[in-house]
């Protein structure tokens with residue numbers, strides 16, 4: 001990619017935005033940041049140190065210690081960490097610290113792909129392409145279950161669904177940077193799409209934007 005390309009991907013829990021972000025980053029040869037991991041890292045540190053998830057200042061301190069180059073996906077994958085992440089993510093102090101780190105990543109020469117909840121609206125409002133990925137809660141819960149089972153685990157789909165709905169509500173209702181599509185985001189409902197089909201649809205959108213940019217220059 002010889003031109004700068006910044007791709008912002010948002011969507012609710014387990015919508016497939018991370019899978020798509022990784023595929024697109026690979027295809028367009030761009031670095032990728034899963035910003036959910038940064039909130040998870042804050043929550044993980046709070047849990048490890050026995051700190052209250054309601055303490056905004058301690059959470060902001062934990063956010064200052066987050067190292068984007070050292071996010072251990074395996075350690076941060078636990079269900080309890082995801083839930084705790086959505087609790088610390090309501091604090092503006094935490095968001096300020098993490099958004100600054102995320103913007104530094106986004107602004108590297110050549111561009112990047114970032115996925116999260118507020119990338120198109122807050123972190124990268126000037127992104128070249130914004131995608132908002134969604135799927136019905138039932139489809140998302142089913143995908144998450146298959147994901148867990150494929151790694152040898154087990155869970156009840158009703159519990160996963162309840163968890164997804166609760167997390168989406170918290171993420172959408174918070175005052176600072178709630179989950180919502182940016183006005184100029186391209187919406188992609190993948191409920192009826194395979195990973196491959198979603199990837200093709202996203203590429204068609206991005207290639208369309210790049211072609212328009214080439215024509216304009």
Ligand SMILES: Nc1ncnc2c1ncn2[C@@H]1O[C@H](COP(=O)(O)OP(=O)(O)OP(=O)(O)O)[C@@H](O)[C@H]1O
Nearest residue numbers: 013014015016017018019143147190193194195198
């Ligand atoms: N279009 C699709 N069709 C079928 N399965 C999919 C699709 N997209 C993603 N998946 C699967 O759904 C699961 C959740 O996807 P993924 O982890 O990418 O979601 P996410 O939005 O990044 O989740 P989170 O918000 O928890 O980080 C994964 O197992 C992934 O392989």
Ligand SMILES: Nc1ccn([C@@H]2O[C@H](COP(=O)(O)O)[C@@H](O)[C@H]2O)c(=O)n1
Nearest residue numbers: 035036037039085086089116117118171
């Ligand atoms: N840009 C973001 C990304 C994530 N969050 C919060 O973190 C939680 C965990 O995110 P995952 O993508 O790893 O599931 C999520 O529920 C959000 O509360 C955020 O606020 N902003």
